[in-house]
Amino acid sequence: MVVNFYRPVEVFFGEGSLDRAGEVARRYGFKALIVTGRESAKKSGALNRLIESLNSHGINQYVLYNEVLPNPTDKMVNEGARLAVEEKVDLIIGIGGGSALDTAKAISIVSSNEGSAWDYVKYPEGPRLVPYLNRPVICIPTTAGTGSEVNRYSVITNEIRKEKLVISHSLNYPKVALIDPILTKTMSPRLTAITGFDALTHALESLTNRNENFMAEELSIRAVEIIARWLPVAVEEPENLTARKWMAYASMLAGVAIDHLGVALIHGMEHPVSAHYPEISHGEGLAMLAPYITKFNLEGNPDKYELFAKLMGYEEKPAKAVDALLNLLESIGLTRTLKEAGVKESDLDRMTEDVYMLSRHSFTVNPREPSLENVRDLYQRAYEGKL
Numbered sequence: 001m002v003v004n005f006y007r008p009v010e011v012f013f014g015e016g017s018l019d020r021a022g023e024v025a026r027r028y029g030f031k032a033l034i035v036t037g038r039e040s041a042k043k044s045g046a047l048n049r050l051i052e053s054l055n056s057h058g059i060n061q062y063v064l065y066n067e068v069l070p071n072p073t074d075k076m077v078n079e080g081a082r083l084a085v086e087e088k089v090d091l092i093i094g095i096g097g098g099s100a101l102d103t104a105k106a107i108s109i110v111s112s113n114e115g116s117a118w119d120y121v122k123y124p125e126g127p128r129l130v131p132y133l134n135r136p137v138i139c140i141p142t143t144a145g146t147g148s149e150v151n152r153y154s155v156i157t158n159e160i161r162k163e164k165l166v167i168s169h170s171l172n173y174p175k176v177a178l179i180d181p182i183l184t185k186t187m188s189p190r191l192t193a194i195t196g197f198d199a200l201t202h203a204l205e206s207l208t209n210r211n212e213n214f215m216a217e218e219l220s221i222r223a224v225e226i227i228a229r230w231l232p233v234a235v236e237e238p239e240n241l242t243a244r245k246w247m248a249y250a251s252m253l254a255g256v257a258i259d260h261l262g263v264a265l266i267h268g269m270e271h272p273v274s275a276h277y278p279e280i281s282h283g284e285g286l287a288m289l290a291p292y293i294t295k296f297n298l299e300g301n302p303d304k305y306e307l308f309a310k311l312m313g314y315e316e317k318p319a320k321a322v323d324a325l326l327n328l329l330e331s332i333g334l335t336r337t338l339k340e341a342g343v344k345e346s347d348l349d350r351m352t353e354d355v356y357m358l359s360r361h362s363f364t365v366n367p368r369e370p371s372l373e374n375v376r377d378l379y380q381r382a383y384e385g386k387l
């Protein structure tokens, strides 16, 4: 039995956690860079609540960087890092979905070390530079899915190279996560579905891949159970706070699980999709690939897929894992094929090549090691919707 654990993130989970922001931020200084998207944190009132909390603890100086878009780019990170340096901020607060949190964490690295964002992403050969400093980061998620608030990952896209890669380093952990499930109530049903499915894929891949960490697997198991029960409810009833609470909790558990166990081929094959088609969100990309890759993977780890099927409320048979995914995706309205989402068939070869060039470390971790032909075939199946 293998159990390795390292949790450097202080977590405050529960209603009203956001209001601790001022008290927590005060530990790290007096001037904050707030990193967020253009609209949602503002519209939902979360941004105002954050600023009120900061003000009430004497943090009256803040700089707003609100240019983060879904599938954030290295340019956004570099721009935010430039601001952090110029404005001499003491700390960084990311508030929003996974994109805002990933960007805030990456800004911390880039603004504290030499080089730019792309120097720190992890190619299979490793990153070009290794950071040795960071700035304190507080993460406040307003979606339930990414888990970024509790782990060391930032996923960044390079628009010129059409590559999506990950910064993964122990200095990329936030210092504090404030997880307030109320903030997720304003998510649309579609965003709820997309982000919730990301969390489920984190739980599924960490549970079934070849890495071992018993304690982290227990978190994946619990996350699958919770998501199976509460994701369809959260999609159906956006105001249902019980569903929102459980989803925020499951997303956190799955975010910790991937920190210890990593992901696998579903993520490895998704990143080229949203790198080439940034209008496709990460969660929907995963949804378009997961059933096909899971069917391919079954024979690599039948016991775990059996367990996954059971946790999803199905008969304990590996093949039922695929049915469970298909039915869940149907119930939350994520049924598009790659073709229906606008992916060109002529890009599937390039995407296959990208999986090899950028994510081949996922091959050996995946429950069943794929060949490049397998990867190409899986893209074709997801393109046509042919299991």
Ligand SMILES: [Fe+2]
Residues within 6 Å of the ligand: 146, 198, 201, 202, 267, 282
């Ligand atoms: Fe993910």
